[in-house]
Amino acid sequence: xxxxxxxxxxxxxxxxxxxxxxxxxxxxxxxxxxxxxxxxxxxxxxxxxxxxxxxxxxxxxxxxxxxxxxxxxxxxxxxxxxxxxxxxxxxxxxxxxxxxxxxxxxxxxxxxxxxxxxxxxxxxxxxxxxxxxxxxxxxxxxxxxxxxxxxxxxxxxxxxxxxxxxxxxxxxxxxxxxxxxxxxxxxxxxxxxxxxxxxxxxxxxxxxxxxxxxxxxxxxxxxxxxxxxxxxxxxxxxxxxxxxxxxxxxxxxxxxxxxxxxxxxxxxxxxxxxxxxxxxxxxxxxxxxxxxxxxxxxxxxxxxxxxxxxxxxxxxxxxxxxxxxxxxxxxxxxxxxxxxxxxxxxxxxxxxxxxxxxxxxxxxxxxxxxxxxxxxxxxxxxxxxxxxxxxxxxxxxxxxxxxxxxxxxxxxxxxxxxxxxxxxxxxxxxxxxxxxxxxxxxxxxxxxxxxxxxxxxxxxxxxxxxxxxxxxxxxxxxxxxxxxxxxxxxxxxxxxxxxxxxxxxxxxxxxxxxxxxxxxxxxxxxxxxxxxxxxx
Amino acid sequence: xxxxxxxxxxxxxxxxxxxxxxxxxxxxxxxxxxxxxxxxxxxxxxxxxxxxxxxxxxxxxxxxx
Numbered sequence: 389x390x391x392x393x394x395x396x397x398x399x400x401x402x403x404x405x406x407x408x409x410x411x412x413x414x415x416x417x418x419x420x421x422x423x424x425x426x427x428x429x430x431x432x433x434x435x436x437x438x439x440x441x442x443x444x445x446x447x448x449x450x451x452x453x454x455x456x457x458x459x460x461x462x463x464x465x466x467x468x469x470x471x472x473x474x475x476x477x478x479x480x481x482x483x484x485x486x487x488x489x490x491x492x493x494x495x496x497x498x499x500x501x502x503x504x505x506x507x508x509x510x511x512x513x514x515x516x517x518x519x520x521x522x523x524x525x526x527x528x529x530x531x532x533x534x535x536x537x538x539x540x541x542x543x544x545x546x547x548x549x550x551x552x553x554x555x556x557x558x559x560x561x562x563x564x565x566x567x568x569x570x571x572x573x574x575x576x577x578x579x580x581x582x583x584x585x586x587x588x589x590x591x592x593x594x595x596x597x598x599x600x601x602x603x604x605x606x607x608x609x610x611x612x613x614x615x616x617x618x619x620x621x622x623x624x625x626x627x628x629x630x631x632x633x634x635x636x637x638x639x640x641x642x643x644x645x646x647x648x649x650x651x652x653x654x655x656x657x658x659x660x661x662x663x664x665x666x667x668x669x670x671x672x673x674x675x676x677x678x679x680x681x682x683x684x685x686x687x688x689x690x691x692x693x694x695x696x697x698x699x700x701x702x703x704x705x706x707x708x709x710x711x712x713x714x715x716x717x718x719x720x721x722x723x724x725x726x727x728x729x730x731x732x733x734x735x736x737x738x739x740x741x742x743x744x745x746x747x748x749x750x751x752x753x754x755x756x757x758x759x760x761x762x763x764x765x766x767x768x769x770x771x772x773x774x775x776x777x778x779x780x781x782x783x784x785x786x787x788x789x790x791x792x793x794x795x796x797x798x799x800x801x802x803x804x805x806x807x808x809x810x811x812x813x814x815x816x817x818x819x820x821x822x823x824x825x826x827x828x829x830x831x832x833x834x835x836x837x838x839x840x841x842x843x844x845x846x847x848x849x850x851x852x853x854x855x856x857x858x859x860x861x862x863x864x865x866x867x868x869x870x871x872x873x874x875x876x877x878x879x880x881x882x883x884x885x886x887x888x889x890x891x892x893x894x895x896x897x898x899x900x901x902x903x904x905x906x907x908x909x910x911x912x913x914x915x916x917x918x919x920x921x922x923x924x
Numbered sequence: 925x926x927x928x929x930x931x932x933x934x935x936x937x938x939x940x941x942x943x944x945x946x947x948x949x950x951x952x953x954x955x956x957x958x959x960x961x962x963x964x965x966x967x968x969x970x971x972x973x974x975x976x977x978x979x980x981x982x983x984x985x986x987x988x989x
Contacts, residue, residue: 472962475962475963475966478966478967478970479943479944479966479969482939482943482966482969482970482973483939483940483943483944485973485974485977486936486937486939486940486973486976486977489936489977489980489981490933490936605958606957606958606959607955607957607958608958609958610958610959610960610963626952626960626962627950627951627952627960627962628946628950628962629950634946634947634950635946637946637950638943638944638945638946641943641944642940642944668981668984669981671977671981672974672977672978672981673974675970675971675973675974675977676970676974678970679967679970679971682963682966682967682970686963896988
């Protein structure tokens with residue numbers, strides 16, 4: 389069998405289907421503003437959809453938000469390139485949900501009670517520390533920006549496979565995205581996520597049945613993939629054989645699982661739920677997406693078995709689809725990926741805007757903002773963030789965005805002690821800040837030392853050799869500093885910040901079982917938050 | 925949360941043990957439907973974890989009443 393090089397010509401059927409679906413989704417985005425109609429002139433409505441998304445919508449929004457176009461392109465690309473290591477995405481997304489189930493309802497409850505919109509809001513209230521909150525906000529912003537840029541890579545890849553080169557289609561797609569996000573806020577990606585998920589599920593279910601049938605079954609696929617991988621330099625593997633590979637695998641899964649819900653966009657999607665109960669229910673059902681991701685990862689092996697030779701690994705799956713599917717269905721698949729970029733890009737830009745508006749602008753520039761002003765600033769920032777991401781992808785090599793996103797994953801995990809552990813225990817604010825700094829330093833240094841080629845670092849310390857995910861090393865340093873620092877600060881009676889929350893704020897009461905009332909109550913809460921900020 | 929009162933949360937620790945120790949499952953055999961053990965084992969833990977989560981969810985709901 390000879391290698392298969394897929395020509396990137398423009399097939400009429402593929403393009404037509406793609407455009408129709410894209411247009412449909414654009415209409416949905418604009419119409420979304422009318423759904424559960426309320427004034428979008430306050431941040432709760434624009435930035436959190438009014439905190440009223442029930443079980444089904446939350447499922448689509450979270451799933452659509454967490455499983456991004458980049459995920460669908462990059463995970464199989466990694467499996468295509470190195471084999472088993474790329475599959476860590478599956479245990480990672482399995483382990484997310486028990487963590488979510490336990491911790492997230494608690495965060496939802498205190499956020500709902502105190503009017504918090506961002507993780508930095510929570511940290512501000514819990515620890516009474518401006519600097520710690522700012523550190524969390526900046527980390528969130530820095531981690532989110534490259535992620536938005538990489539969604540564009542997902543769109544670029546499918547456009548490229550359809551023979552559409554050049555910048556203008558990307559710019560057009562993003563202008564449309566920017567327009568309806570501006571107008572509708574979180575409602576837009578929430579509704580679009582429904583369309584996206586239907587398309588993704590359809591595509592993957594068909595792919596997982598149809599493609600193996602053309603390639604001789606899964607046994608043949610794994611055999612051929614295993615052979616091809618072992619002949620590479622350095623050799624890949626179907627199963628991680630060495631201790632080094634296994635430790636790397638486990639720490640990648642654990643570190644990524646712990647980090648996922650620290651990302652601002654995951655929290656934005658979560659805080660928009662109508663009650664804590666919704667999050668628990670979703671934690672039980674969202675694993676369906678994990679199964680989907682496992683299957684998507686296997687597409688990488690199918691591409692190897694089909695002898696696809698893409699120009700870069702990111703083209704492995706688009707090329708596979710183009711060569712295996714009838715032209716019209718390829719259009720559906722590509723639309724799924726492209727739309728799969730829009731949802732997270734929208735939510736990420738909203739989350740970044742929320743962070744900037746609440747925790748940087750309101751904190752340092754205009755503490756007396758009205759709700760309408762808050763919403764207005766957020767809208768503009770969301771726009772700016774998207775423009776920035778677009779410029780980044782168009783003007784700089786894609787490599788930079790990928791490197792920054794790798795760092796972003798390491799960085800965001802450093803907010804775990806303050807945001808996640810902070811839900812249960814109060815370490816000292818200065819110790820947390822020092823721990824955060826230590827984690828950022830260690831993680832960044834390790835990434836640079838690896839030239840960003842790997843997120844795994846071979847550490848040789850005290851005669852031990854540990855080959856693990858950089859973010860885990862960084863978190864370890866972070867926690868050690870935070871714990872020792874807390875003990876030291878307490879022993880030296882260093883003044884700690886005030887805790888604006890009480891134990892009851894984290895506990896759901898029966899009153900919370902009912903969905904929230906209309907906007908006036910939320911405006912009052914947002915107002916109270918603003919006043920609380922000014923007082924501290 | 926008092927772990928003595930809410931022991932069922934420990935069920936959620938099971939997937940961590942099952943997945944974070946690769947030597948447990950990093951092998952080819954036994955194969956299932958052409959899938960090496962490494963792959964079908966992990967895929968199986970998706971519905972298994974969902975079941976555990978639902979169990980804990982139900983218990984939690986009952987305890988809240």
